[in-house]
Amino acid sequence: MIVTTTKLFKCAYGKYAIGAYNINNLEQTVGLFRGCLDSKAPFILQFSQGARKYTDKLFLEAIVRAADQVYPEAIFAVHLDHGDEATCYDCIDSGFYSSVMIDASHFPFDEKAALAQEGGPLDKNGKPGGTKEDARLYNNIAITRRVADRAHAKGISVEAELGQLGGVEEHVVGTVKLTNPAEAKDFVTRSGCDSLAVAIGTSHGAFKFKAEPGKKLGLHFEVVTEIKKLLPGFPMVLHGSSSVPKSEVDRINAAGGKIKDSSGVPEEDLAKAGKMGVCKVNIDTDGRLVWTRVHRELFRDMPEKFDLRDFGKPFIAEYAKMIAGKNQMLGSAGHLEEVRAALKKA
Numbered sequence: 380m381i382v383t384t385t386k387l388f389k390c391a392y393g394k395y396a397i398g399a400y401n402i403n404n405l406e407q408t409v410g411l412f413r414g415c416l417d418s419k420a421p422f423i424l425q426f427s428q429g430a431r432k433y434t435d436k437l438f439l440e441a442i443v444r445a446a447d448q449v450y451p452e453a454i455f456a457v458h459l460d461h462g463d464e465a466t467c468y469d470c471i472d473s474g475f476y477s478s479v480m481i482d483a484s485h486f487p488f489d490e491k492a493a494l495a496q497e498g499g500p501l502d503k504n505g506k507p508g509g510t511k512e513d514a515r516l517y518n519n520i521a522i523t524r525r526v527a528d529r530a531h532a533k534g535i536s537v538e539a540e541l542g543q544l545g546g547v548e549e550h551v552v553g554t555v556k557l558t559n560p561a562e563a564k565d566f567v568t569r570s571g572c573d574s575l576a577v578a579i580g581t582s583h584g585a586f587k588f589k590a591e592p593g594k595k596l597g598l599h600f601e602v603v604t605e606i607k608k609l610l611p612g613f614p615m616v617l618h619g620s621s622s623v624p625k626s627e628v629d630r631i632n633a634a635g636g637k638i639k640d641s642s643g644v645p646e647e648d649l650a651k652a653g654k655m656g657v658c659k660v661n662i663d664t665d666g667r668l669v670w671t672r673v674h675r676e677l678f679r680d681m682p683e684k685f686d687l688r689d690f691g692k693p694f695i696a697e698y699a700k701m702i703a704g705k706n707q708m709l710g711s712a713g714h715l716e717e718v719r720a721a722l723k724k725a
């Protein structure tokens with residue numbers, strides 16, 4: 380059953396976080412549903428813009444609608460990850476997505492900031508050289524407000540982002556800028572978003588905590604505490620939350636991989652965040668590592684095989700195991716029936 384993230388967050392707030400898993404194909408989808416049902420957890424299935432372009436967005440929709448029929452007990456949200464404005468509208472109008480993320484965090488905070496910005500306002504593509512009218516239209520609050528108005532008219536939830544993660548996003552090459560809690564309160568009130576992705580020191584990918592002079596490694600929980608104080612009950616979201624297990628990277632490298640100097644978010648930090656108002660924890664990289672480890676080891680160990688199902692089947696099983704483990708760690712495991720009961724009551 381597809382539900383909005385807002386409904387899931389109401390059940391989870393302050394108690395546990397819900398895993399939001401990036402999906403690109405059938406094998407991942409089957410592993411995800413199996414892992415979440417094995418651990419009896421509600422979950423969020425999310426597609427990036429890159430995933431939608433990898434084959435065709437319609438294949439993804441068909442796969443998930445089929446999974447919803449094959450696994451009727453599952454309760455999940457279908458979410459657009461890191462959407463630009465046009466992609467958000469496409470998802471809102473599709474009748475399939477129950478939640479979208481508008482990521483306008485690389486635009487100035489509001490019109491005033493856009494006008495005051497060094498180099499002047501940005502244009503609609505986020506490039507310098509914008510006009511006064513661009514400053515009014517293309518700032519984080521204005522863009523998020525437009526998306527929220529269109530999404531809410533169709534009962535769809537909206538995640539926005541304030542601050543900037545480190546690492547590389549699809550359309551954002553980020554340098555870390557932690558979320559400012561006072562701005563977060565102002566932003567939520569003026570933009571109408573339903574949840575907020577906060578920058579507290581995480582970054583995307585497999586190389587999260589590179590030592591740099593003067594940089595504090597680890598998560599800035601004080602930002603989460605302050606936002607919770609200013610916005611009680613408002614769901615926060617953590618991106619860049621893969622743990623990049625050393626054991627997994629070592630196995631990949633032992634089977635011919637070359638992943639060096641990787642690091643991820645300690646699992647205990649994610650579990651802690653789940654009790655502090657972080658309701659959604661995004662995990663993509665750890666799933667990619669499982670795929671790479673399974674395939675590298677099997678290619679090495681079964682050189683005579685060439686039936687793709689001999690590789691796909693073990694991947695599905697290992698991916699499901701990883702997902703179930705994540706749900707245990709985040710605390711969402713075991714809450715499926717409670718969420719079902721809450722949805723029935725509402």
Ligand code: G3H
Nearest residue numbers: 401427429430549583663
């Ligand atoms: O935030 C980024 C996600 O890991 C999605 O990655 O854009 O390569 O699909 P992708």
Ligand code: 13P
Nearest residue numbers: 584618619620621663664
């Ligand atoms: P990871 O790269 O840490 O898995 O983060 C994924 C993410 O934030 C997707 O939006």
Ligand code: ZN
Nearest residue numbers: 583618619661
């Ligand atoms: Zn992200």
